[in-house]
Amino acid sequence: MRLLALDEMAEAAGLRAGQGLAEARAICPNLIVIEEDAAADRRLLEALADWCDRFTPLVGLDGADGLFLDITGCTHLFGGEAAMLQEILTRLTQMGLAVRGAISSAPGLCRALARFDGNRIVAEGEEEAALAPLPVAALRLDDTLVQALHTLGLRQVGDLVEAPRAPLARRFGTELMLRLDQATGADEEPISPRRPVAHLSAERRLVEPIRAEDDILALAATVAEGLKPGLEARGAGGRVFELVLFRVDGHVFRLSAGASRPLRDPPRIAKLFAERLKGLHDELDAGFGFEILRINVLQHEAFDSAQGDFEGDDRRRLSLSDFIDQVSARLGPEGLQTCQLRESHVPERAVRMRPALEQAPARIPLPEAAPLGVTVSRAERPLRLFARPEPLETFAVEVPDGPPMRFRWRRLTHRVLRAEGPERLSAEWWLDGEEALTRDYFRLESDSGQRFWVYRQGLYDEVAHPRWFMHGIFA
Amino acid sequence: MAHAALAQERVFALRETIARLEGRPLPEQAAAEAGLLAEQLAGQLAEQLADLEDGGVAARRRAGEARLATGVEAFDQALDGGLPLDAITEIRSLGFRHAGAASGLALALAALLQATEEKRAREPAPFLWIGDRMGGGEAGLPYAPGLKAFGLDIRRFFQALPQRLEDALWLAEAALQSGLFAATLLEVRGNPPAFGLTESRRLSLRAKAAGRPLLLLRQAGEEEASSAAFRLLAEPAPALARRLPDGSMLGGSIGHPVFRLTLEKSRNPAPLSLFLEWNPHDRRFLALDPARQAQAFEPKAAHSGAALSAPSDRPDPAPALGAVLAFERAFERAS
Numbered sequence: 028m029r030l031l032a033l034d035e036m037a038e039a040a041g042l043r044a045g046q047g048l049a050e051a052r053a054i055c056p057n058l059i060v061i062e063e064d065a066a067a068d069r070r071l072l073e074a075l076a077d078w079c080d081r082f083t084p085l086v087g088l089d090g091a092d093g094l095f096l097d098i099t100g101c102t103h104l105f106g107g108e109a110a111m112l113q114e115i116l117t118r119l120t121q122m123g124l125a126v127r128g129a130i131s132s133a134p135g136l137c138r139a140l141a142r143f144d145g146n147r148i149v150a151e152g153e154e155e156a157a158l159a160p161l162p163v164a165a166l167r168l169d170d171t172l173v174q175a176l177h178t179l180g181l182r183q184v185g186d187l188v189e190a191p192r193a194p195l196a197r198r199f200g201t202e203l204m205l206r207l208d209q210a211t212g213a214d215e216e217p218i219s220p221r222r223p224v225a226h227l228s229a230e231r232r233l234v235e236p237i238r239a240e241d242d243i244l245a246l247a248a249t250v251a252e253g254l255k256p257g258l259e260a261r262g263a264g265g266r267v268f269e270l271v272l273f274r275v276d277g278h279v280f281r282l283s284a285g286a287s288r289p290l291r292d293p294p295r296i297a298k299l300f301a302e303r304l305k306g307l308h309d310e311l312d313a314g315f316g317f318e319i320l321r322i323n324v325l326q327h328e329a330f331d332s333a334q335g336d337f338e339g340d341d342r343r344r345l346s347l348s349d350f351i352d353q354v355s356a357r358l359g360p361e362g363l364q365t366c367q368l369r370e371s372h373v374p375e376r377a378v379r380m381r382p383a384l385e386q387a388p389a390r391i392p393l394p395e396a397a398p399l400g401v402t403v404s405r406a407e408r409p410l411r412l413f414a415r416p417e418p419l420e421t422f423a424v425e426v427p428d429g430p431p432m433r434f435r436w437r438r439l440t441h442r443v444l445r446a447e448g449p450e451r452l453s454a455e456w457w458l459d460g461e462e463a464l465t466r467d468y469f470r471l472e473s474d475s476g477q478r479f480w481v482y483r484q485g486l487y488d489e490v491a492h493p494r495w496f497m498h499g500i501f502a
Numbered sequence: 503m504a505h506a507a508l509a510q511e512r513v514f515a516l517r518e519t520i521a522r523l524e525g526r527p528l529p530e531q532a533a534a535e536a537g538l539l540a541e542q543l544a545g546q547l548a549e550q551l552a553d554l555e556d557g558g559v560a561a562r563r564r565a566g567e568a569r570l571a572t573g574v575e576a577f578d579q580a581l582d583g584g585l586p587l588d589a590i591t592e593i594r595s596l597g598f599r600h601a602g603a604a605s606g607l608a609l610a611l612a613a614l615l616q617a618t619e620e621k622r623a624r625e626p627a628p629f630l631w632i633g634d635r636m637g638g639g640e641a642g643l644p645y646a647p648g649l650k651a652f653g654l655d656i657r658r659f660f661q662a663l664p665q666r667l668e669d670a671l672w673l674a675e676a677a678l679q680s681g682l683f684a685a686t687l688l689e690v691r692g693n694p695p696a697f698g699l700t701e702s703r704r705l706s707l708r709a710k711a712a713g714r715p716l717l718l719l720r721q722a723g724e725e726e727a728s729s730a731a732f733r734l735l736a737e738p739a740p741a742l743a744r745r746l747p748d749g750s751m752l753g754g755s756i757g758h759p760v761f762r763l764t765l766e767k768s769r770n771p772a773p774l775s776l777f778l779e780w781n782p783h784d785r786r787f788l789a790l791d792p793a794r795q796a797q798a799f800e801p802k803a804a805h806s807g808a809a810l811s812a813p814s815d816r817p818d819p820a821p822a823l824g825a826v827l828a829f830e831r832a833f834e835r836a837s
Contacts, residue, residue: 347628350680354662358669364661366646378646383660408651410605411642439599444740447756472756476738477602499642502606502652502759502780 031063065091075119076221077279080271081319082115084225087218093141095134095218108148116146122277131157133212139165139184154211159185166206172199184210225269225323226261229253236275236316243272243320244301250322251293257324264289264330270300272311273319280311284356287348287384289330295349296322302356355384368401372452374412374498377404406450407470409480409499416496419481424495427487430469434481436497441473449483464489470501478502568713570618572611574789580765580774581732585611588710589731590702592718594766596737601641601721603738605689606652607761608719609644610780610787612685613653615715617785619684620655627684628658630677632670634689635663637721653782667696674705674716681712689719693726693832702729724832725766733767739777742790758782760790 028048030037040055052058068091076086076094082105085097098111105111108130119126129140131149136158140147143165149157158165161184163176176199181187187195187207196204208214229250237243247270258264266289272280284299304311354363364380371377421431430446447470454463464485471479478501485493569584578584585591591611595604612629619627631644643663646656660683664670670688677686690697702718706729709716718730725733739762743751751757758779765774777790 346680347682350676350682353676354673358662358664358673362662362664362669362673366656366659366661368646368656374645374647380661403647403650408648409642409645410602410609410648410652412645412648413642414638445754445756470756472740476740476760476762477599478738478741478756478759499645499648500602501648502602502609502761 030060068092073221074277074279075124078273078277079115080222080279081273082111084222084228085218085220086222087220089134089138093138095137097218097220098130112146112148131212133209134216134218135167135206135209136212138167139210155188158210159183159188163187166203166210168203168206172203175199223325225325226327227254227257227265227324228321229257230271230319230321232319233317236318237320238313238316240304243304243317244297246320247300247322248293248297250320251296254296254322254324255291255293258291258327258330261327262330263327264291265296265324265327266290267324267326268296268299269323269325270303271319271321271323272317273321274313275315275318278314282307282311283325285352285360285384287351287355289328291330299352299356302353306357306359351383355382360384368403370401371455372404373455374408374452376455407447407501409501412480412499413497416482416498419495419497421495424483428467430471430481431495434471434495436479441471441475441477441479443471444474445472446470452482464493468498570615572614572787574776574778574787576774576776576789577763577778577787580768580770582769585614585715586731587615587715588713590706590709590716590718590729592720592728592730592733592767594720594723594725594733594735596735597722598637598640600737601637603759603761604719604721604736605641605644606759606780607734607736607763607778608687608717609649609652609654610759611717612687613782613785614787615685616655617653626655626657628660628682629654630660630662630683630686632673632677632686632688633661633663634670634691634721635665637689637691638663640691641721651782653780653785667694671697671701671705675708678705678708678712678714678716681714683714685715685717687717687719689721690723691721693720693723695831698831699727699729705729706731726829726832730767732765735764735766737762737764742779 030042030044030046030048030051033042033044037055037058042051042054042058048060072088072092072094076088079086079094079096083096083098083101087095087097089095096115098108102108102111105114112128112130116126116128127141127146129137129144129147129149131137131140131147131154132151133154136149136154139158139161140149143161144157147157163181163184163186164173166184166187168176176182176187181190184207187203188211192204205214209216229252231246231250233246237246254265265286267283267285268290269281269283272282274280282300282303284303286295286299290296290299351363360382363383365383367379367381369377369379417436419431420435422434423432424430425432428449430443430448433440433442435441449467449469451465451467453465454460456463466482466484467486468480468482471481473479479497480499480501481495481497483493483495484490487493568587569582570587571578571584572581593604593608593611595601616627616629633643644659644661646659649659650656662670662673664673667690670690674686674688677683705716718728739760741760742757743753744755744757746752758781760777760779762777763775768774779788779790780786781788
């Protein structure tokens with residue numbers, strides 16, 4: 028076991044990272060050792076990245092202990108670069124973290140400065156000067172390369188910058204030159220943000236944190252006002268919205284809600300979240316309150332402002348999509364489903380349930396007596412179908428193509444009085460393969476008047492002992 | 503004469519009580535205050551008495567209660583004119599083995615409601631099924647091609663399977679409130695404690711306000727006090743054979759579905775039991791001859807021996823004192 032990270036007191040005692048635990052204990056007998064929990068470290072870093080969303084939407088992770096913030100165009104909101112850096116560092120320090128940060132034009136340089144220098148801001152054009160005194164390890168090189176450079180006496184980045192490039196590249200490979208160029212800003216290096224950037228977003232920062240659900244919703248409506256001009260300028264309405272709540276202690280909640288048609292109206296947008304909040308119940312712990320509230324538009328679509336007719340007939344249709352929005356916001360998109368018929372003669376494939384949100388009736392106007400577009404079997408189909416056919420025990424089956432005289436299902440024996448069938452459905456070989464068994468469906472009526480839909484899996488010349496299944500019930 | 507006057511007074515008092523219970527204004531009092539002539543009042547009362555005698559059908563019709571006639575006269579009369587369009591109608595099955603009959607009856611009523619609404623609005627009428635997850639496992643999920651074959655329009659068929667009963671109740675309430683759905687069907691398993699008289703009253707008020715019906719499908723449930731206007735018990739019954747074009751029957755075939763239906767709760771004191779056949783093509787109910795049905799298909803006991811006699815060493819339990827006002831909650835009775 029080895030030490031991975033130390034606090035200041037341990038460093039003062041002369042311990043260093045990479046030391047064996049036994050050796051460290053010999054130096055400092057009252058050492059407190061905590062086992063590494065990489066997942067927890069990761070969670071902390073992600074939570075910090077979430078927290079940093081308040082400064083810029085573009086936050087990327089750097090290894091296990093660093094964050095990249097792309098603050099292009101954001102600095103004026105926080106009073107300039109120096110003030111912004113100061114604020115970020117102060118607030119993170121107040122949380123009990125030891126942090127260092129730097130602002131510059133290249134991510135590589137920021138990393139080198141933050142880890143090997145101090146809290147600095149490097150202006151455009153001063154990159155090489157800032158980099159020169161740093162050790163070569165600051166360039167994100169692997170250890171063997173650093174060792175090789177050290178043996179040649181190249182200890183500082185400045186030595187590399189001044190040296191001729193061709194021999195260096197020949198001797199140490201292109202990796203070194205790439206890292207050097209990235210650090211000086213000569214080579215563009217993108218940072219990969221954790222989340223997709225919202226098309227539009229509006230937020231409100233609060234002096235006094237809010238806790239109550241009503242306050243959050245009222246504020247959401249006013250914040251959504253801020254989205255309206257942006258949506259209008261694009262001629263669009265939002266389909267998927269995200270409400271981001273920054274709690275005072277740094278926790279960030281994200282609630283997303285979809286609408287069945289493009290929305291622009293602030294109260295409607297707020298209403299989406301009203302149902303979402305109700306659906307959450309206790310999961311949203313307000314703690315000491317939320318200090319920032321932001322609404323992002325994650326997806327938008329062209330907003331066709333349709334003119335209403337004189338009869339007010341379209342109001343009905345609109346409110347159906349409102350209802351779908353309301354239910355889908357509270358119970359999730361799967362909460363309300365519509366059926367979609369498909370071209371298949373296998374009963375369970377003939378229909379698929381899809382979220383109602385996806386095929387909102389308002390967006391697909393139904394013509395008068397619209398055909399379903401799919402050929403539906405004219406044969407008798409049950410009212411209720413089992414998701415998984417249930418095995419049956421059958422007695423006195425007519426061989427080869429007849430129904431059973433009696434069968435046992437769910438521990439009850441049913442005597443069959445009448446039967447209709449078989450309806451022979453062969454498997455879809457293009458999906459199920461050539462080996463799939465044919466099914467013979469029967470409609471049975473028992474002596475108590477119950478009507479069942481059962482099938483025999485496989486013909487007698489396909490399998491020696493075909494099995495029987497209950498697939499549905501009729502009225 | 504004196505006897506008639508007494509009876510009239512008694513009827514008046516009863517009407518007053520009923521009106522007070524139902525929260526309706528008292529037209530008689532208002533008329534009296536306006537100073538109407540005594541003869542007119544007497545005439546009105548006589549008319550109302552006549553109404554009361556024939557089951558109050560005419561009175562309710564005049565009151566403007568929205569009803570949907572099912573087309574079966576005996577059934578409609580027992581339902582005071584038809585299926586209420588602004589109230590809860592409960593359909594109960596004895597167990598999940600009868601789920602097919604109960605769902606069939608509920609869906610047949612939904613198909614009637616939907617057809618009427620479509621004729622009125624001239625566009626596909628939405629219809630919502632709020633299912634129970636366990637019920638879906640026990641009796642299967644609604645199958646769209648089957649619903650279509652059963653006479654429903656599935657272009658605007660919505661299905662929801664909420665995780666919790668509270669969500670299902672909320673959804674039913676929201677659906678009623680929106681007034682969008684020609685029929686809302688709520689499937690409940692048994693008699694859950696979270697769905698009692700208060701909740702059903704709430705749904706019933708919503709239904710009344712929006713003028714939309716709620717069909718409550720209670721699978722494997724017991725009778726209990728609820729705010730439903732009617733409660734029907736649905737049991738399976740053997741179907742007739744398929745009819746051939748020349749009017750004869752095709753032997754050995756299974757024709758249109760038949761339900762055995764018992765009206766358990768209604769304003770009509772006489773219990774009603776009838777066999778209904780549902781014709782999915784015409785979307786029409788047809789009453790079958792109960793005597794013939796009962797004779798032909800009475801389920802026979804597995805053992806032909808006589809039923810066991812009652813134990814003689816224990817006294818008969820004393821009957822409950824006083825008038826039974828309402829059923830207790832089913833789960834309390836069971837414990």
